[in-house]
Amino acid sequence: MDPFSILLDGARARGTFVLRTILNPPWSVQVRDRVPLNLVAVLRGTPWVVPGAGDAVRLDAGDIALMRGPDAFTFADDPRTPTQVVVQPGPRRTTAAGAELPEAADMGVRTWVNGERAHEDGADGSSVLLIGKYSGPGEIVARLLRVMPPLLVVPTAAHLESALVSLLAKETVRNEPGQDLVLERLLDLLLIGVLREWLTRPDADAPAWFRAGGDPVVGSVLRLIHGEPGRPWTVAALAREAGVSRATLARRFTDVVGMPPMTYLTGWRIDVAADLLVESDATIDTVARQVGYSSGFAFSAAFKRARGISPQRHRADARNRP
Template sequence: MDVLASLLDGPRARGAFLLRSILTPPWSLLIKDRAPLTVVAVVRGEAWVTHADGRPVRLGAGDVAVVRGPDPYTVADDPRTPPQVVIHPGQRCATVEGEPLAGAMDLGVRTWGTGLDGPMVMLTGTYQMRGEINRRLLAVLPPLLVLPDDDWDSPLVPLLAAEIVKDEPGQQAVLDRLLDVLLIAVLRTWLARAQAQAPAWYRAHGDPIVGKALRMLHNNPGHPWTVAALAAGAGVSRAALARRFTDLVGEPPMAYLTAWRLALAADLLRGSDATVGAVAGQVGYSSSFALSAAFKRVLGVSPQDYRAGRVREEEEALAPA
């Protein structure tokens, strides 16, 4: 597994909220759903996204935006249009005065808006629980990234647009996987751009020495690695690897390995019913006690408390405002 694959291994939509919106100007949506991550793709027309920093960003046909929560943002026909609709946690839709709108703007299967003949069509896919997204992935992303249509050549947006309105057996699973693939494709393209400001540990993957060491760690995190073993695998001295790794990644090899193991452990605790002992074995700790000690030292909580806390956090994220 390379660094990119391990970074993107987190997205796992489960019953994701997916919607096609068809709108006629003037329109403006204030999004306050606190979702950890949302993908917005414009099929026809244009939209303006204004995030917490207040800088409007235009989306044209074929452009895709990825918005990192939980801060609110607006999507509108014009950044000067005042919000008319508010989207609350749980995708509860209301006017700014609080009047429910769920039925009033229903246009059919996963379709919502002001009328089917509206000039603007966009697709929205929302990861509703933080547990569906790798924490390391969220840490990489800016609050708002936009991939213009001219920067990539992909059939995924038209495919999602065709599938989102179907009402067939197993359709939710199809849409979940399409959303995952779209997100991964967008992020892969975005990270390859020089202006993406990818994290140091991601850029270091291209180094012939440090990249090899990173691949060893990612391919087999449970192995009892030492700096000497990594250096031998990379074909350099122990001192040379330690110095180069720290310069490029920003932390020593063993510190990076610890953080990576704990990230994997957190994902396993969050996404499975495996015991703490079983998780410890998978990520390279000799016992549940050893994993618990590292977990408390770095994250400040025990594995058991982390698992319980994530469940509560996800339940609260979906609770009505």
């Protein structure tokens, strides 16, 4: 797979939170749940999104917004509307003062409204939002999150994304066998489409690894590193696979990616290992071999140099995190 596909493969939704919300003005919902990534599709209305830092942005029906956590953000009918509902970790809904809100406002499968006055037909000027949350992307996906802006808006989504939004909206309010899995896969497809659209914009500040995917030499080396991190790679071995000299590969890779190939390989191995430590019960020695280290001791030393903690501590901290 290409580097973009491999990175996004780690962003698969698991235990997905998907919700349709119908909001009648005046309304203002502040999200403080600290999840790493929120996706919001506007089905109806022209709401505002107010990031934790930066200017408020008005959205139109068909727009899709991605908010990178853990910073708070607010959706409202008007930026001046006082906060009425706060989404806390869990997620729980409270008032701005912290009082728990009753669940009586829930109206149907995966649907929430801000009171009985909201209407399905939109005659009252209500907005309808489709919300998806990625609660725990791993270390590999963190590479992508680090280059994303805190707020990313794809206006009036393209045909594919529009079709996916429509399908996700229909499936969100269904309750059939396998429904959670259907929602997870649809949310994944929508996220991939939005990110691909953003990264291929002429004005996008795409990361070096994404731009490098189109380079005939560096792109092929990245695919080798990402696809087989456990192989005993050297600059000579990578250059031989790419059909260039060691000097050419070292110079070209550094110019395009911003670091030497072996530095990039080490960082990728550590990120892959960090995910394996959390997602599996494999021993340290097994993880070490999977990412190209000859022993658990060598791997532990490299991991501690890169992260400042041991692999065992990383695993324990991640699993004890709420």
